[in-house]
């Protein structure tokens with residue numbers, strides 16, 4: 286009897302195993318893999334992204350490092366390996382969060398839901414995704430870009446589903462040169478890279494900052510017509526100093542403190558060497574690096590690589606175009622820019638970038654001499670977290686030092702080191718108040734009331750910090766307190782303000798999105814080896830000249846986002862032209878440097894337009910491996 290029951294048990298086990306085998310063999314024919322019984326591994330006949338994109342085999346963040354190496358997916362996923370339980374918890378936490386948010390009010394869950402739907406389309410069908418984005422750019426740019434992209438980055442560990450872009454982490458040191466070949470595309474034109482240390486005005490978001498690189502590249506495709514198969518978002522995870530993320534069991538990045546000093550530089554150097562070895566012509570846009578590194582990395586690489594820093598250089602150009610627009614809007618000649626009194630709140634990568642560009646432009650207008658450069662300095666008052674920056678400050682940041690007010694000047698103006706923003710505005714009565722502080726509401730009632738005494742006939746208020754909650758003031762506050770006759774431009778989009786009696790207070794968007802896509806496209810098509818100051822200046826001047834006199838007099842100093850593809854084309858053409866003039870252009874594909882030099886302005890524009898990708902379905906033809 287005992288033997289019989291043992292035999293029965295055995296046979297039922299055998300039957301189950303046979304059934305498994307049949308299932309495996311059936312699956313083999315349709316799914317191109319073979320499975321063997323028991324604990325033996327499942328054999329798959331694909332690697333790299335094909336594995337991650339196949340819902341049958343994908344384990345997402347649960348792939349162990351040996352599996353990642355074996356399957357050529359190291360670097361294609363965030364570096365923290367999650368257990369099955371953690372993955373489940375992460376999914377449930379995300380679901381619960383949506384429920385909680387829905388009780389708080391409609392706005393956040395609503396925009397996140399929109400982002401998710403768009404993101405899913407992006408995962409399924411890129412061509413359709415970009416068609417939708419381009420045709421509805423006004424509605425969807427605020428979802429894939431600022432402000433919603435900020436919220437997405439904050440919640441990325443919960444929102445992450447399918448991989449997009451590459452992750453290079455401190456744990457990948459020594460491996461990057463080979464990892465870079467895990468990316469499936471043989472050609473990459475544009476990389477946007479971040480280390481997540483200062484995402485918009487939201488601070489250190491660690492690995493979750495990848496969202497901003499993805500959002501910026503969405504604009505590269507939608508606005509500049511860069512082929513979506515040739516863009517690569519990159520996150521360099523060197524740890525995080527965000528205490529919350531360090532303790533969060535569901536965080537997807539390295540849970541260790543940020544690397545600093547030489548160790549940090551070695552990681553970034555290794556990344557740069559790796560990507561330029563595989564794609565020698567790629568353009569790398571540095572995005573949302575904390576100021577401490579933004580300037581150093583820019584100086585380190587800009588003469589040897591095709592790279593630029595969007596926050597320092599793109600923002601500078603956009604702000605400069607707006608400042609020139611503000612002069613025009615007063616009906617004054619452009620030369621009067623050099624007489625403008627400008628108060629800047631925020632002396633980080635963005636603020637200092639703007640100050641340097643504005644000062645150089647003023648100096649150029651005044652004859653481009655050393656005296657002109659020195660005298661332009663006195664047009665700026667810079668206020669940071671410690672108040673007005675003067676030469677009396679200890680340990681002054683070297684990048685801010687050139688803008689420190691002289692002691693004698695401050696005494697004359699009854700100001701002092703550390704004076705508050707309200708005191709500075711009250712005493713200076715500036716033409717322009719520009720915010721790149723990341724402090725929402727910094728332009729308080731007191732500050733805006735002080736601006737009512739501006740000596741300008743049309744004061745300009747630029748709360749440029751992102752996302753919306755970090756804007757230094759709202760347009761309603763600005764128009765209602767300072768007056769109807771102001772020029773208003775914010776970093777994130779706001780709706781125009783109804784001023785009554787049929788009048789509208791126009792809200793411009795002063796965002797580097799009006800420049801970086803054109804700078805990237807122009808650099809690509811010119812084949813310039815570097816992104817020169819002249820190319821950046823040409824881009825800014827092109828944007829400054831884009832609006833008609835009629836628009837500008839109405840307070841419209843930046844284009845509407847619905848025209849972003851057109852302005853990007855113009856900016857790119859201006860960049861190409863400048864690269865040719867500076868003898869930097871080496872050409873693009875069949876348009877070599879000699880051919881480029883033969884083009885007139887209209888032909889350059891045509892050349893740019895012809896090379897902009899548009900979302901159309903190509904005819905597909907199958908060819909066996």
Ligand SMILES: NC(=O)C1=CN([C@@H]2O[C@H](COP(=O)(O)OP(=O)(O)OC[C@H]3O[C@@H](n4cnc5c(N)ncnc54)[C@H](O)[C@@H]3O)[C@@H](O)[C@H]2O)C=CC1
Nearest residue numbers: 485486631632633634635669670722723750751776796797
């Ligand atoms: N509209 C646009 O195109 C762009 C906007 N930005 C925004 O600019 C902001 C700043 O960016 P970064 O310069 O890179 O940041 P950062 O962190 O390097 O600099 C912030 C600066 O603000 C100062 N600050 C802090 N509290 C202040 C206060 N109460 N009063 C005056 N100043 C204060 C800090 O001392 C620091 O100098 C962010 O919100 C970012 O989103 C940045 C780039 C482009």
Ligand SMILES: CC(=O)C(=O)O
Nearest residue numbers: 485573596751796797
């Ligand atoms: C717009 C942008 O680059 C920023 O806020 O950092």
Ligand SMILES: [Mg+2]
Nearest residue numbers: 485572573596
């Ligand atoms: Mg940025």
